[in-house]
Amino acid sequence: MKAVVKSAPIDGPAGTEVRDCPVPRPGPDEILIRVAAAAICGTDKHIYHWDPSIRDSVKPPRIYGHEFCGFIEEFGERAHREGFAAGDYVSAEMHVVCGECVQCRSGNGHICARTKIYGLHEDGAYAEFVKVPASNVIKLGPYVPLRVGALLDALGNAVHATQIADLAGKSVAITGFGPIGAMAAAIAEHSGASTVIVTDISDNALETARRWAASRNFANLHAFNVKTSDAAEVKKAINAITGGVGVDMVLEMSGSSAAINFGLDIVRMGGLLSLLGLPAGHSVTINDYTRNVIFKGVTLQGIIGRRMYSTWQRMLSLLRSGLDVEWVVQATFDSLQEFHEGMARFDRHEALKVVFFPEGEKAAQARLR
Ligand SMILES: [Zn+2]
Numbered sequence: 001m002k003a004v005v006k007s008a009p010i011d012g013p014a015g016t017e018v019r020d021c022p023v024p025r026p027g028p029d030e031i032l033i034r035v036a037a038a039a040i041c042g043t044d045k046h047i048y049h050w051d052p053s054i055r056d057s058v059k060p061p062r063i064y065g066h067e068f069c070g071f072i073e074e075f076g077e078r079a080h081r082e083g084f085a086a087g088d089y090v091s092a093e094m095h096v097v098c099g100e101c102v103q104c105r106s107g108n109g110h111i112c113a114r115t116k117i118y119g120l121h122e123d124g125a126y127a128e129f130v131k132v133p134a135s136n137v138i139k140l141g142p143y144v145p146l147r148v149g150a151l152l153d154a155l156g157n158a159v160h161a162t163q164i165a166d167l168a169g170k171s172v173a174i175t176g177f178g179p180i181g182a183m184a185a186a187i188a189e190h191s192g193a194s195t196v197i198v199t200d201i202s203d204n205a206l207e208t209a210r211r212w213a214a215s216r217n218f219a220n221l222h223a224f225n226v227k228t229s230d231a232a233e234v235k236k237a238i239n240a241i242t243g244g245v246g247v248d249m250v251l252e253m254s255g256s257s258a259a260i261n262f263g264l265d266i267v268r269m270g271g272l273l274s275l276l277g278l279p280a281g282h283s284v285t286i287n288d289y290t291r292n293v294i295f296k297g298v299t300l301q302g303i304i305g306r307r308m309y310s311t312w313q314r315m316l317s318l319l320r321s322g323l324d325v326e327w328v329v330q331a332t333f334d335s336l337q338e339f340h341e342g343m344a345r346f347d348r349h350e351a352l353k354v355v356f357f358p359e360g361e362k363a364a365q366a367r368l369r
């Protein structure tokens, strides 16, 4: 089968090869899945460029890719799942947890200390076939288009970031309108948020946000460029939008110190910050910890992965009830052969999400039933 392999510990096309690999054999507790569609995640970009942040996790040669959907091809000897059959349309949670640590045994498997990620620590989904533990396979319905099935991992991050609060009637600020910020905006609108405020440093991203809101007839989007406008002015505008109290909830998607501090500045007293963006280094300086964290009595919640499996359940409910995120897929390719081109377009921010169909979109579509 064709697969995208991190072939050497170097940056760019020289370190990633699209090549023939043997089709994996499912272990006793694994299911082999024929990949219908796979998306590029920010993590894959770090693998492609061999950034320091992922060097400890990936040992070349490694097939990467962890956002995908496909069809059940074969079950391992013991890999029975009630109601699952060959040909079923599925995705999978690619964080594989130990099931034994304190976190796992208290319903918090998403923060398992021994998490292994397929597509980093084990072979992943940029291939015609991928094997995953049977317990991690998620059955999908016809309400999940293939292009969305390809990015459920990322959508799950956005759902996890928003599911810690009831968004109905709330003012929500999203700092960073990349793919996850964009999906978070869609979730906020779908969930009845009264106001969605988007900040970014790219006019392009803000334009995408405005076009999305217009397409939804959503009048309560306010988009601000926090690079070209004065922060104090933007804060004043947001204050006016929220009736002088500040926003109920901040979804921090950028990892930038400036954005984190801005979020703390605009959140209301007793508000909530859902923090998902990763800073370039490991540290962030909080400008006014006394006033903006302690005196404001805010709650800071770090978001990692997806809750297993309440985030998946919620995500599928949202999609079933009409949540539309297909528009974030802005480039598709009908083979893995064009992986380098797809990555280049993702790199240049020409597409919020890039999706590959290893056997072509039409052929994959024909397998849906
Ligand atoms: Zn990812």
Ligand SMILES: [Zn+2]
Binding pocket: 097, 098, 099, 100, 101, 102, 103, 104, 105, 109, 112, 113, 114, 115
């Ligand atoms: Zn564990």
